[in-house]
Amino acid sequence: MPATPKPFEIIEDGTLTSVAGIRATGLHCGVKRKRHDLALIYSAVPTVAAAAFTTNKVNGPSILVCKENLKTPDVRAIIVVSGNANTCTGKTGLENAREKVSLTAQNLGLKSDEVLVSSTGIIGRPLPMDQVRKGIGRAAKVILRWTEETSLDPSEHGHLAARAILTTDAYPKEIAVRVKLGRKTVTLAGICKGAGMIAPNMATMLCYMATDAAIAPRLLQPLLKDAVERSFNSISVDGDTSTSDTAVLLSNGLAGNAAMDAEGKDYARFRDALHFVTRFLAQQVVRDGEGATRLMEICVRGAASDVEAKRVGMTVASSLLWKCAVFGGDPNWGRIAAAVGRAPARVKQERLVVKIGNQTVFADDSPTDYNLKQAESHMQEQKIHVTIELGLGNGEWTVWGSDLSYDYVKLNAEYHT
Amino acid sequence: MPATPKPFEIIEDGTLTSVAGIRATGLHCGVKRKRHDLALIYSAVPTVAAAAFTTNKVNGPSILVCKENLKTPDVRAIIVVSGNANTCTGKTGLENAREKVSLTAQNLGLKSDEVLVSSTGIIGRPLPMDQVRKGIGRAAKVILRWTEETSLDPSEHGHLAARAILTTDAYPKEIAVRVKLGRKTVTLAGICKGAGMIAPNMATMLCYMATDAAIAPRLLQPLLKDAVERSFNSISVDGDTSTSDTAVLLSNGLAGNAAMDAEGKDYARFRDALHFVTRFLAQQVVRDGEGATRLMEICVRGAASDVEAKRVGMTVASSLLWKCAVFGGDPNWGRIAAAVGRAPARVKQERLVVKIGNQTVFADDSPTDYNLKQAESHMQEQKIHVTIELGLGNGEWTVWGSDLSYDYVKLNAEYHT
Numbered sequence: 030m031p032a033t034p035k036p037f038e039i040i041e042d043g044t045l046t047s048v049a050g051i052r053a054t055g056l057h058c059g060v061k062r063k064r065h066d067l068a069l070i071y072s073a074v075p076t077v078a079a080a081a082f083t084t085n086k087v088n089g090p091s092i093l094v095c096k097e098n099l100k101t102p103d104v105r106a107i108i109v110v111s112g113n114a115n116t117c118t119g120k121t122g123l124e125n126a127r128e129k130v131s132l133t134a135q136n137l138g139l140k141s142d143e144v145l146v147s148s149t150g151i152i153g154r155p156l157p158m159d160q161v162r163k164g165i166g167r168a169a170k171v172i173l174r175w176t177e178e179t180s181l182d183p184s185e186h187g188h189l190a191a192r193a194i195l196t197t198d199a200y201p202k203e204i205a206v207r208v209k210l211g212r213k214t215v216t217l218a219g220i221c222k223g224a225g226m227i228a229p230n231m232a233t234m235l236c237y238m239a240t241d242a243a244i245a246p247r248l249l250q251p252l253l254k255d256a257v258e259r260s261f262n263s264i265s266v267d268g269d270t271s272t273s274d275t276a277v278l279l280s281n282g283l284a285g286n287a288a289m290d291a292e293g294k295d296y297a298r299f300r301d302a303l304h305f306v307t308r309f310l311a312q313q314v315v316r317d318g319e320g321a322t323r324l325m326e327i328c329v330r331g332a333a334s335d336v337e338a339k340r341v342g343m344t345v346a347s348s349l350l351w352k353c354a355v356f357g358g359d360p361n362w363g364r365i366a367a368a369v370g371r372a373p374a375r376v377k378q379e380r381l382v383v384k385i386g387n388q389t390v391f392a393d394d395s396p397t398d399y400n401l402k403q404a405e406s407h408m409q410e411q412k413i414h415v416t417i418e419l420g421l422g423n424g425e426w427t428v429w430g431s432d433l434s435y436d437y438v439k440l441n442a443e444y445h446t
Numbered sequence: 447m448p449a450t451p452k453p454f455e456i457i458e459d460g461t462l463t464s465v466a467g468i469r470a471t472g473l474h475c476g477v478k479r480k481r482h483d484l485a486l487i488y489s490a491v492p493t494v495a496a497a498a499f500t501t502n503k504v505n506g507p508s509i510l511v512c513k514e515n516l517k518t519p520d521v522r523a524i525i526v527v528s529g530n531a532n533t534c535t536g537k538t539g540l541e542n543a544r545e546k547v548s549l550t551a552q553n554l555g556l557k558s559d560e561v562l563v564s565s566t567g568i569i570g571r572p573l574p575m576d577q578v579r580k581g582i583g584r585a586a587k588v589i590l591r592w593t594e595e596t597s598l599d600p601s602e603h604g605h606l607a608a609r610a611i612l613t614t615d616a617y618p619k620e621i622a623v624r625v626k627l628g629r630k631t632v633t634l635a636g637i638c639k640g641a642g643m644i645a646p647n648m649a650t651m652l653c654y655m656a657t658d659a660a661i662a663p664r665l666l667q668p669l670l671k672d673a674v675e676r677s678f679n680s681i682s683v684d685g686d687t688s689t690s691d692t693a694v695l696l697s698n699g700l701a702g703n704a705a706m707d708a709e710g711k712d713y714a715r716f717r718d719a720l721h722f723v724t725r726f727l728a729q730q731v732v733r734d735g736e737g738a739t740r741l742m743e744i745c746v747r748g749a750a751s752d753v754e755a756k757r758v759g760m761t762v763a764s765s766l767l768w769k770c771a772v773f774g775g776d777p778n779w780g781r782i783a784a785a786v787g788r789a790p791a792r793v794k795q796e797r798l799v800v801k802i803g804n805q806t807v808f809a810d811d812s813p814t815d816y817n818l819k820q821a822e823s824h825m826q827e828q829k830i831h832v833t834i835e836l837g838l839g840n841g842e843w844t845v846w847g848s849d850l851s852y853d854y855v856k857l858n859a860e861y862h863t
Contacts (some may be wrong), residue, residue: 088787
């Protein structure tokens with residue numbers, strides 16, 4: 030049988046600016062002491078935008094302003110400040126969020142409702158707006174001179190944006206892929222920062238994606254929602270939820286493909302590429318979680334529904350006892366079974382099967398005669414695999430989690446407000 | 447104003463055997479290497495029993511056997527083995543649980559359905575039944591010779607039972623109180639073991655209480671249920687739920703009080719005493735939680751309902767970020783606010799008020815001008831107090847939690863299965 034053609038291809042050194050018409054840059058304006066702290070993302074042509082936000086009922090004014098501006102889905106720019114979450118800052122916080130938006134719009138010749146805004150970092154402190162204002166002006170200049178500046182390297186500036194949105198992340202998270210749709214090649218890219226949550230920062234998960242693919246506008250939001258559900262909403266570093274989590278996908282159609290419709294082959298290919306991108310970035314977030322030394326992938330099968338499969342997976346991925354076992358490299362399946370049993374999902378103990386790596390360790394309400402050494406050796410790998418079969422239905426879900434190490438406690442206990 | 451008379455009095459050196467007609471002992475039979483591992487509790491006269499069990503859908507055969515035997519509420523004895531959970535052990539596990547019950551009944555001249563059974567410790571390994579059988583015989587002899595043996599010190603044997611149910615606990619947890627009901631004095635006592643959950647033990651929360659007070663049988667189960675809900679079900683060490691959690695209350699009526707009815711003063715006094723006992727034991731469990739260095743008490747007020755108040759409290763008490771802050775002695779209220787916001791309850795950010803100790807640190811969606819040094823000094827105390835006011839209704843609840851320390855990770859990561 031001939032090899033099936035790769036559905037998509039990873040672009041070497043790819044980032045947001047690998048997408049036609051997408052410009053981005055990052056710089057240091059003075060919110061942080063030294064590191065880059067302001068990113069500006071821009072599309073040279075109109076886009077259709079989709080977005081997903083934190084479900085936390087305590088949230089920052091950026092979320093409110095984004096939701097207002099998304100009432101019309103044309104988004105041309107996103108202004109991101111890192112180092113200060115602009116959350117729990119009362120009326121001033123809302124005013125500052127609006128001013129960042131209007132100033133960005135003004136500098137780029139856009140309308141305010143074409144601009145989104147994010148802020149991540151320390152909470153409860155007012156933004157240093159003087160520095161932010163200057164930073165917006167400088168970033169806008171780079172964006173406006175994009176085609177004139179012959180010395181400007183688009184991917185270098187894309188990488189600057191990816192760095193400027195970080196807070197406690199150890200490294201930037203970015204990826205770009207090419208997908209063949211008919212005779213056209215479209216590009217899809219994303220940058221992301223982690224949800225490590227370090228004191229006193231409420232380290233937000235932020236993800237900005239863009240594509241030059243044309244797609245029926247009504248499809249974009251459900252497509253993003255599903256992709257986020259299966260990636261960023263399926264990971265657990267510590268179970269805490271930030272007040273400002275945001276994921277945005279802009280589509281500007283510059284690739285010239287026939288606009289995708291729900292039923293076509295193109296749509297399926299593009300969806301697979303999007304899931305690859307969001308899952309790649311989500312796993313990067315877990316790997317870079319505070320104190321994380323190991324990534325676990327938990328596949329739940331045979332649940333009564335997908336929703337219940339996800340609940341079981343997330344309960345196991347968030348179990349402190351199991352996370353400690355993963356840190357210690359211990360194939361302690363009893364902790365998996367106990368976490369499965371307390372998940373808000375239908376579970377029948379006598380049908381439960383647990384696998385670590387490719388070995389079944391628990392079935393028929395009893396431990397199997399598994400090879401302990403082999404299980405222990407699997408637990409030493411960088412990515413460990415757990416399979417949970419519930420034997421009740423066709424519900425399936427995959428989640429990713431980090432382990433729980435001394436460093437997590439250290440990072441989160443030693444800071445003083 | 448004259449001081450109101452104390453509703454109840456703590457009995458010095460009190461334990462289960464402080465209750466009229468209650469006998470108990472503990473010994474080493476060989477499940478553990480050295481420490482006591484078998485406890486037997488007995489009432490010399492018939493009782494009415496109430497019980498509450500784990501909600502974990504994966505659970506041990508002891509839970510099943512207890513539920514069967516509680517179909518008639520007359521319980522005369524409880525046999526407890528520590529060091530082996532007899533969970534995830536298939537059919538053999540169920541047979542062994544039944545044999546422990548029938549052997550205990552036989553030795554004490556009871557019917558099998560008058561005996562309850564618990565097992566806690568390592569999971570997935572068969573019980574060493576030879577040792578357990580001998581242990582039951584020896585314990586039953588102590589119980590039967592209770593009144594003949596002039597050298598027997600009842601409270602010493604009560605303490606032995608309290609020790610014999612422990613697994614990873616650092617110390618036994620026991621208390622007895624006297625309550626004046628009319629002209630009679632009744633006694634209520636309990637022993638308990640912690641929910642530290644150490645590898646590979648699924649360290650169960652077990653609590654056995656007894657009283658010589660007479661109470662209308664139909665009141666006992668709801669009374670226990672409510673008390674457990676407000677104590678053992680309102681604590682968080684690590685958020686994991688054991689597969690064998692059990693709380694039992696036996697009432698034998700030997701105090702000769704007029705049987706309490708729902709509306710009387712006596713009932714209210716007894717209920718208060720029971721809540722004191724269960725909360726005392728629950729807080730002992732938290733204090734003795736794995737790696738715990740500090741106890742937090744979280745009072746939630748103004749919730750839309752009691753249930754929602756509890757959800758908010760438990761979400762905060764279980765937040766890893768906040769637990770780490772408590773360990774570090776850091777009054778990081780942002781982590782409290784973020785946890786409140788993700789709790790499954792109605793929350794309005796602008797109405798939220800957070801207090802640490804007696805200082806308001808967050809209100810009107812902004813940090814207050816609080817005294818940081820005072821807040822930090824409160825965070826250094828052995829028991830810290832957090833108050834969360836939601837401003838939505840009359841729902842209230844109090845929960846208790848431990849901090850998260852290096853030692854928790856160490857204890858749970860360094861063991862190898």
